[in-house]
Amino acid sequence: MKTYIFTAWVNCPSPRLEEAQTTFLKSCLNFDYSPVFYTDIHIPEQRPKMDELITYAIANCREKDVDWLVWVNSDCEIVKNIEDAFEEGLCIAFHRTEKPSGLYCAGIDMFAIHKSLWDDLVKDMPDMYVGATHVDWWLARYFQKNNKLKTVFDYLHHNSHEKSKEGSLDSGDKVSRYNIDSFIAWAKRNDIDYQTGWE
Numbered sequence: 001m002k003t004y005i006f007t008a009w010v011n012c013p014s015p016r017l018e019e020a021q022t023t024f025l026k027s028c029l030n031f032d033y034s035p036v037f038y039t040d041i042h043i044p045e046q047r048p049k050m051d052e053l054i055t056y057a058i059a060n061c062r063e064k065d066v067d068w069l070v071w072v073n074s075d076c077e078i079v080k081n082i083e084d085a086f087e088e089g090l091c092i093a094f095h096r097t098e099k100p101s102g103l104y105c106a107g108i109d110m111f112a113i114h115k116s117l118w119d120d121l122v123k124d125m126p127d128m129y130v131g132a133t134h135v136d137w138w139l140a141r142y143f144q145k146n147n148k149l150k151t152v153f154d155y156l157h158h159n160s161h162e163k164s165k166e167g168s169l170d171s172g173d174k175v176s177r178y179n180i181d182s183f184i185a186w187a188k189r190n191d192i193d194y195q196t197g198w199e
Helices: 015-030 050-064 135-145 174-189
Strands: 004-009 034-040 068-072 091-099 104-114 149-159
Touching: 004 015, 004 050, 015 034, 015 149, 034 050, 050 068, 091 135, 104 135, 104 149, 135 149, 135 174
Parallel strands: 004 034, 004 068, 091 149
Antiparallel strands: 068 104, 091 104
């Protein structure tokens, strides 16, 4: 069965990001995955919310009659066949390996979500922007609280770079602050620790 990889594309003048996204595309083609681009998150008025992307991805997967919804940040490289990690009824969370250090990152940059988990996914999803901090915190915490999370390593590479303002907790960026506040509100509603992340 075909695997589709959903991502939000970034068209911007950053040579680093342009190279990283090209590497991402090549890695998809290498494993015969089909990338599906949701929108251009470099344009502020087009930056999608995570529930919009997930809703679109679920509908797209159902239309294509596939079992797995895979979402990934577009600056990562897939280096192993992710289908080997799939386990029916679970969400698979892929930790990234930083290059050149070889260290594992605490963040999770790719999730594969089995079709049995799609129905309730956006019902209580925090209002969060794609491409900014804490989206992975929510996805991991959501599946963790439902005992449906499996974490794996060594499938995803990411070239180290300075944190963007959207990815920094203390940058003062409005999008980051919005995501953090939305995540905390969701965590409080669900009696979940919001200070230590998803671990």
